[in-house]
Amino acid sequence: xxxxxxxxxxxxxxxxxxxxxxxxxxxxxxxxxxxxxxxxxxxxxxxxxxxxxxxxxxxxxxxxxxxxxxxxxxxxxxxxxxxxxxxxxxxxxxxxxxxxxxxxxxxxxxxxxxxxxxxxxxxxxxxxxxxxxxxxxxxxxxxxxxxxxxxxxxxxxxxxxxxxxxxxxxxxxxxxxxxxxxxxxxxxxxxxxxxxxxxxxxxxxxxxxxxxxxxxxxxxxxxxxxxxxxxxxxxxxxxxxxxxxxxxxxxxxxxxxxxxxxxxxxxxxxxxxxxxxx
Amino acid sequence: xxxxxxxxxxxxxxxxxxxxxxxxxxxxxxxxxxxxxxxxxxxxxxxxxxxxxxxxxxxxxxxxxxxxxxxxxxxxxxxxxxxxxxxxxxxxxxxxxxxxxxxxxxxxxxxxxxxxxxxxxxxxxxxxxxxxxxxxxxxxxxxxxxxxxxxxxxxxxxxxxxxxxxxxxxxxxxxxxxxxxxxxxxxxxxxxxxxxxxxxxxxxxxxxxxxxxxxxxxxxxxxxxxxxxxxxxxxxxxxxxxxxxxxxxxxxxxxxxxxxx
Numbered sequence: 357x358x359x360x361x362x363x364x365x366x367x368x369x370x371x372x373x374x375x376x377x378x379x380x381x382x383x384x385x386x387x388x389x390x391x392x393x394x395x396x397x398x399x400x401x402x403x404x405x406x407x408x409x410x411x412x413x414x415x416x417x418x419x420x421x422x423x424x425x426x427x428x429x430x431x432x433x434x435x436x437x438x439x440x441x442x443x444x445x446x447x448x449x450x451x452x453x454x455x456x457x458x459x460x461x462x463x464x465x466x467x468x469x470x471x472x473x474x475x476x477x478x479x480x481x482x483x484x485x486x487x488x489x490x491x492x493x494x495x496x497x498x499x500x501x502x503x504x505x506x507x508x509x510x511x512x513x514x515x516x517x518x519x520x521x522x523x524x525x526x527x528x529x530x531x532x533x534x535x536x537x538x539x540x541x542x543x544x545x546x547x548x549x550x551x552x553x554x555x556x557x558x559x560x561x562x563x564x565x566x567x568x569x570x571x572x573x574x575x576x577x578x579x580x581x582x583x584x585x586x587x588x589x590x591x592x593x594x595x596x597x598x599x600x601x602x603x604x605x606x607x608x609x610x611x612x613x614x615x616x617x618x619x620x621x622x623x624x625x626x627x628x629x630x631x632x633x634x
Numbered sequence: 635x636x637x638x639x640x641x642x643x644x645x646x647x648x649x650x651x652x653x654x655x656x657x658x659x660x661x662x663x664x665x666x667x668x669x670x671x672x673x674x675x676x677x678x679x680x681x682x683x684x685x686x687x688x689x690x691x692x693x694x695x696x697x698x699x700x701x702x703x704x705x706x707x708x709x710x711x712x713x714x715x716x717x718x719x720x721x722x723x724x725x726x727x728x729x730x731x732x733x734x735x736x737x738x739x740x741x742x743x744x745x746x747x748x749x750x751x752x753x754x755x756x757x758x759x760x761x762x763x764x765x766x767x768x769x770x771x772x773x774x775x776x777x778x779x780x781x782x783x784x785x786x787x788x789x790x791x792x793x794x795x796x797x798x799x800x801x802x803x804x805x806x807x808x809x810x811x812x813x814x815x816x817x818x819x820x821x822x823x824x825x826x827x828x829x830x831x832x833x834x835x836x837x838x839x840x841x842x843x844x845x846x847x848x849x850x851x852x853x854x855x856x857x858x859x860x861x862x863x864x865x866x867x868x869x870x871x872x873x874x875x876x877x878x879x880x881x882x883x884x885x886x887x888x889x890x891x892x893x894x895x
Contacts, residue, residue: 383737391742411760467655472663479874480836482752482843483851486858486866490680563833566750570840573755588756596760600753607748 413594422598429583430602437568437579438606440496444503445564452508453553456515461545466516473512481506481563482570489575499571506567510560511553518552519545554618561614565607580606682864691868700853704876707849710766711838711880714773718834719827721774722781729782730789730819731811743782751776751837759845769841769849776837780830781823788822789815824888831884835877850876 392415399414413421459466459473481502492498522545530540572581580602587595664684670676671683678686694700725743729736751772762768792815800814816823842851850873857865 380737380740383734384741387738387740387742388745390738463651464655467651468659468662470659471656472659475874475878477832477874477877479870479877480839482836482840483854483870483873485843486854487863487870490863559829562748562750563836565748566752569750569752573752573844584753584756588760591760593757593760596757600749600757603753604745604749607750608744611744611748 411591411593413597417594418597418601421592421594422601425583425595425598425602433578433580433583434602434606437572437581440499440571440579441503441564441568443496444500444505444567445507445560447500448504448507448560448564449511449553449557451504452511452556453515453549455508456512456553457519457545457549459512460516460519460549470516473509477509477513481509481567482574485571485574488571494575494577498575499568502571503564503567507560507564510563511556514552514556514559515549518549518556521552522548554621558611558614558618561610562607565603565610569603679861679863682867687864687867687871690862690864691871694865694868694872700872703848703850703853704872706766707838707842707851708876708880710769710841710849711773711835713766714770714775714838715777715831715834717770717774718777719781719830722778722826722830723785723823725778726782726785726823727789727811727816729786730815731807736786743779747779747783752840755841755844758841764846769838769846772841773834773837777830777834780833781826784826784829785819785823788819788826791822792818820892824892827888827892828881828885831881832877835873835880839873 396414399412402412455473459470484502484505488498488502492501526544527540530544535543568579569581569584572579573585580599584596584599584603587599667681667684671681682690725739729739729743754772754775758768758772762771796814796818797810800810805813838849839851839854842849843855844851846852850869854866854869854873857863857869
């Protein structure tokens with residue numbers, strides 16, 4: 357890749373032997389490798405203590421703890437956490453979509469209740485933990501409620517936004533073409549809203565998954581969060597990092613799964629996005 | 635308390651849409667609350683009456699320690715948010731501009747992005763104790779990934795014609811990135827900044843909830859452990875009001891400086 361070569365030639369030279377996918381894998385692997393090396397060096401540098409971060413285990417130590425955890429209780433904890441997440445997330449998304457459509461399309465309802473929703477929104481779902489425990493106890497319901505609340509408060513913004521941001525000229529065109537209210541709802545407003553809801557659903561994967569952790573840290577009888585707090589309380593930093601990696605990998609897998617589902621669920625999405633930016 | 639999802643109104647309809655109807659909403663919620671108390675005969679520990687929460691709130695806001703808690707939470711939020719936004723927009727721009735950088739950084743960013751801030755709380759406590767540093771870094775971490783994702787997406791969605799026009803006018807890739815892409819992506823970055831404010835504020839409260847010596851999260855934890863549910867709800871309201879105020883300030887800032895629409 358000499359700087360004096362023609363850019364077109366350079367691009368094709370980079371592409372032909374590798375292909376964009378192979379290149380992505382290679383560069384991605386390089387990125388991960390650089391991160392791991394930096395981590396090892398940092399762990400080595402901090403080994404003698406002294407700095408604030410005096411306990412940073414190296415990647416190998418963490419990998420060892422990770423392997424130990426995965427072969428032991430990981431599956432049980434994961435199933436328990438995922439079950440809480442799935443129940444809360446699905447409930448939150450569905451409720452938020454329905455509520456968002458109602459409040460976004462009916463102006464009076466929107467004016468009445470959106471300020472209430474907006475007032476509740478900045479209250480972190482973690483602030484609801486004590487109340488949720490008083491109301492629902494320490495079990496599944498309490499955690500699923502917290503996750504559902506967190507997801508709801510994220511997705512409703514996208515739902516309201518989505519059903520309002522439908523371009524006026526599209527609505528006018530639909531009316532001009534003789535579509536009645538129901539047809540416009542089904543063919544214009546609903547798909548337009550769902551496109552936004554899907555973005556919200558993806559964003560809420562994170563906040564929902566985060567709330568699972570919080571709920572399990574506090575109201576913990578089972579799950580990954582309970583394991584995290586138990587190893588933290590025994591000052592086992594390597595095991596703490598290993599558990600955090602379990603959270604990350606699970607979240608990453610959920611995102612990948614969601615992307616695949618997204619493509620299938622909303623084939624019109626790319627067209628709608630192109631329209632929105634036209 | 636206006637909000638991103640509350641429609642702007644003007645003239646005579648302002649009073650109706652922005653004052654009267656929201657009050658109706660608050661009234662409906664309060665009535666439902668009172669009705670629940672009446673029907674189920676709930677004890678005060680489970681759910682205190684709205685008026686007693688208001689009274690508790692009134693007693694709370696005149697104390698000096700309350701304002702100390704608010705100030706500390708706001709300080710932690712502000713410092714972390716500024717760090718996170720600057721870093722996130724920078725990395726997001728790089729990812730949007732350079733294909734190679736995007737391919738290299740994506741797996742690392744994705745891996746860290748899904749280790750959500752809350753999962754870091756136990757570790758930040760082990761590393762930084764209950765100091766400000768841990769919380770500021772936690773907020774910065776939370777905000778950073780929101781900004782990276784929204785900036786990279788906004789840059790990727792910039793109208794290709796603009797890039798072509800810029801190239802035609804003889805702009806280099808740096809000028810194109812700073813003068814065309816960053817500006818065209820500004821509305822997307824602005825909406826990311828608004829979302830990040832809410833997430834950052836949540837991270838502050840969460841961090842304080844689990845390990846801190848002062849702040850609104852601590853206020854709630856202490857009230858909860860002494861079963862003062864009215865104070866817990868009052869504290870939640872304060873968290874909501876301050877969070878909304880913060881969102882409003884950031885919305886105003888992003889309107890003024892980023893969102894040209």
